[in-house]
Amino acid sequence: MGGQRPRIVPVSLRSTSLVPIIALVLGGFAPAIGAEDAPPKAIESQPYKVAVSLCCAPGARIDELGRERLLRDWQNLLRRFVGAPWNVMVEPAASPLALLDPDDVKGEAFAKYANNDKVWLIRLQPGAEEGLVFVGREYDVATRRLGSLLVHPIADWEDAPRELLSFSLELFSPTAIITGQEGGRAIMNVRGAALEPASSIGQVVAKGMVFLPLRLVSLKKGGVQILRIPFTYLQVESVSGPTARCAIVSALSDPFTKRISRPNSLAAIAIKPGASRLRLRFTCKPNGEPASGYIVTSRSPGQNEARELGSTDRSGRITLRPGFAPSIVVLRLIAGRVEPLVEFPIMPGESGDERVIPVDPLPRTVALEASVDALRDQVVDLIALRARLEARMKARLEGEDWDGLSEAIDEFKTLAPREKFAETLTKLKDAAAHEQAETKKAVLTRTAQAELADLQSMIDRYLDDDLFKAYIDALDRGRSGAAKKPVANAAAKPGQPKPTPAPVATARPTQPAAPAPAPAPPAAKRPPNQPRGDANVPF
């Protein structure tokens, strides 16, 4: 949703208080360690200083010699393909990092490596099925962020250096500062992006990469608080030198709000799909009961076609396996058949920690939509029956079979009249509006309104009796010897229903509802199923 919205929110980075923050965070600590008199380099020209710990699990049967050979070959490959952007230092085998388990490590474990930009914790171990795998995580020192757990299989041991290079590229998450917004897109300066890589493989930033925006807030006591902007991602749309232009994919209406009391700035760190299971738990507001039995769908940002991922269990949980999507997706929780309760972007395998997402279950709206669905079924059935009878009446008329036409007209008269459905629909609408006014809680949501409008238009369009009346006239004239010509004209008049409209045209799957023609508010530029404002933001 966020990616489609044109939003221009200028971000001022000229505040004097922000300069040290940016320098501290994304410039790294190099200026502090290096020559104090030398002017600090622009961040896009600064390489990443990476400490790498490669540990071989005993089960992998790789000795020290094998490890060294692997690292040596890998470093050769780094020089050939990555070059200047990375400044890699390999930790010895006996490093304390070798004792850490990538799956269960905390950020505090890397406190001693503050003079690096990144720490890569890599473990070579037997795979779950066969062969060896690299398991690893990146720790970004500046943002104090531990990256997703990644697993990379080694198809052939002879190719292990190449696989390690590939794994290193997967682990590497460049950092950037967000310099502003333009045309609803975020503009970023990416660290190291101005350095010429040895090959295109070593390119620091590329189109399609996803960044996690961070807010750096300077505290009164001098420290910097790094806050993640929740349910917000930046997807690189184009790269121009060190500058990347990104689409904002967010569940928030204004993710880069300026309503922050303390001086702050915005930064970003790249994020990639991880190997963790994504655990989500949906709860109902306000009592916190589990939102169980609701369907979760996903779609790529900027696309409308969604696919069903599953439904929440009794405790409102759903676990999404790693790799359920290749990149960032927008998840949606659906009540009933179509009513979206919440929608937010997420990166597959980003974290194994459970996220609790409260939602408003909208029980009255869902009940209303169930009634509308039932009524629509009846209307669709009636349309099908009418179409069949109309086709028969037409054939009888053309064959001048007046008795047959009369019989078909009589049969047509036994069908439920249009007024019955229109009346029921009006009652449903009125009851919902009344309830909404009485309880002061949303009943007629955008989706519900779209459903009602859709059904209303179906009744108006397909349950028109003009054609039927024309056949009655034709029968009267035909029996009295008049020509059937006027009727034929009447039957062919524009805007009449086709003889046999297929019910599928109205029986829609769980896709977002089409924009409501009449009741929809004029500012409906977003897809109608999208949560309005921040009402459904999951925090």
Added chain:
Amino acid sequence: MRVSRLILSLAGVIALIAAWSNPAIAQDPPAGAPKNLLRSEPFDRVTLIDGTVLLVDPVSPRPLPVIDTAKERDRKRKRDPGVIPEEGNIIPGKVTKLDPDAPDEAKIDDKVRLHALKPAEGEISDFEVKRSDIKRVEYFEDLLLEESDRLVLARDFSQAFECCLWVKSRDPKWPGVEDHVNQILFAEGSRALIEADDERGQRLLRELLSRKPDYPGLIDQLSGAYAKRITRSIELEYYSKGRRILHELESFAPKSLATREMRARFVNRATSRLEAAEGKDPATRLDAMTDALRIWPTLDGVEAKYRVLFATMPTLEVAVVDVPAPLGPYGHSPADLRTTRLIYRPLLEADDDESRQGKRPGQLAQSIELSDLGRRMLIKIRADVPWSDGSRSASAVDVARDLTDRTDPNSPRYIARWAELLDRVEATDDSRLEIRLNRPPLRSGPWFLGPVGPAHAGADGREASANPDRPWVCDGPFTAVLAKADLVEFRRREPGKGVMRIRELRQPSPAAGLAKLRRGDVSLLTRVPPDQAKALAAEPGIKVGAYSRATMHVIALDGRNPVLRLRTLRRALSYAIDRKGLLEEFVIKRPVDEQDRPADGPFPKGSYADAPGVPQLEYNPMLAKMLTAAARKEIGGSPIQVKFEYPPSSEARAVANRLVYAFKSAGVEVQPIEVGESQLESELRAGRKFDLAYRAVRLDEPVSGAGPLLVPGYDAPPGANCLASAASPRILQLLLELERTVDWPSARGLTVQIDRESRDELPVIPLWQIVDHYAWRDRLKGPAKTANRLYELIDTWEIAPWVAKDLESSP
């Protein structure tokens, strides 16, 4: 030389064949003779003394009187006017003997008037031929009988019989016609026996027996056929049928070798059955005697012994469609629900105050105290309920283990709703138990109605040892002693007056069970086919009772199949079913009534959960077709193919193929698969994937039973992703909301809402509701006219011994 001889012989053979095939030389019928006598007009064939053969209209009289040559000569002599009698012709004063008005015999007898059948144009068609000029007359009747002989040789028995019938229709007393009929019956009957069409063969031969008992070879032929049928009946263990055939055989061949042999075979088999059980335990001997008497009821002295032994161990034999598999403290299938109360005591016998106060005898709980809005329960366990292995009495430990087992996804006793509800269970001592729940339950009672297995035994309820025949450890009034694929046996733990043994015998079909009840081979039938209940109740010696709650018959749908998640397709399937027609025509075979009627939702009519004013589900094959086409369009136009699993119950079998045909007519390809009732139900409840499944569910309580009715794997372990099998997400959400409801009015309102919305959402396709019946022989005393469960109040039941007596006369 040899070569020339061979050539000559060959030439002879060829000449013979040529001569035989030459129409000029062959003995053809005369010109104009019809080829098919059955289709021709009647005619006679007259051969004159000059060899002329004439086909004429049937002569009259038939047959012509035979001419006696001596008499004819004498008559001629008398008639000759040249010979005057010695006494003279005319005597004065006496009236002449000559009668001037007397007919002229010569004129009548001498000539026969013949009418040619098909004279050529210009030829004379009527002749008068002297009898003396006629060499031979072949009557049409004789020709037909000759034709029938030929047809018999050609094994065209029906045509042969038609020939005889025609003769009989022309003259029933025509000489030889009866013999020919007998001959045909014998030939056709014998042939049918050779062709293994025993029933027809015996019927024909029996007819011949009634016509001519002394027909040569008939008794031997018939005895052989009867012996064959008796042998087959014995092999199939249809002893009463075999005996009936034997008695028929005895009626016409009492002293034949076959009769003696067959009788001996029965007796020997019965005797050997008895001998095999000699020296064994009383139960085995009783079964042997029951079997022996079933084989040959008049076995010398056995009946008296049987009655004595039966009195020590009254045994109830029950015909069932399915036995529990495996037998244990489970509640997965209808067979489990039927039998577990026999061998395991529940914590509560019923969900009522009397049970909670410990007033009901057949339960483990002495009392239950609720506190904290029902979230905390203190349960006191009775101390006087020993386990069948004699190790100890049932205690709080057993209940605690049972309740915690139900929360273990790896346990076969897992119940998802209970797992989510239970916080912890603590056995403070052997007789006290504390249960804490995560939230206040709507009703706690239904969770404690299931069987409680022994904590010291295996998860299957059997002794935890390496013994391959590990005995069951039970605390119910009965203990399980045997569980096979087709037989389960329970034995009362303490001696008493009533039923001491229960043997559940699995039948291949409901009809087979019914036949066994009618024959008297079993005393109780768990489920009577709905169309037979009324007729069975009218039969002497049989009583019929009804289960108190109606059974809902539905087609369950698996929402894990994306096709079945399509609302359009579900509606198409619903429209394709002519519920009323199927119910009336094939299931109950009578007009629908208040009890047995088409369903409009998942809950039965009359239940508090039944939503009022819900219109009936329509049958509209045209709409079904259109909606299927729409569903196909939704999935991209590929054909819709699903499997339809159904149990071998009489209703499911009666309608399965018709449902498949209805779905096929609507455009859905359905493959029917029959699966054992217990197997199907337990697999569905365990969360196995399926497409469509026929289910018959008896709802004890709509609030607690709605989930498993609408989603078969509702309580399955989470790994099976069973909640996703709900075809309608809306109904699933309502069910889960119902699960968390804590007050009764809201729960009732939700069940009514589920019923109402299910009509449109179609999480299952409702078919009909039927009140099931059970039946018993009147030698069994105790079953009530109406019951919740089959073995209700089994302690009060009594059964008398019974031996099937044959009527030893032929039918």
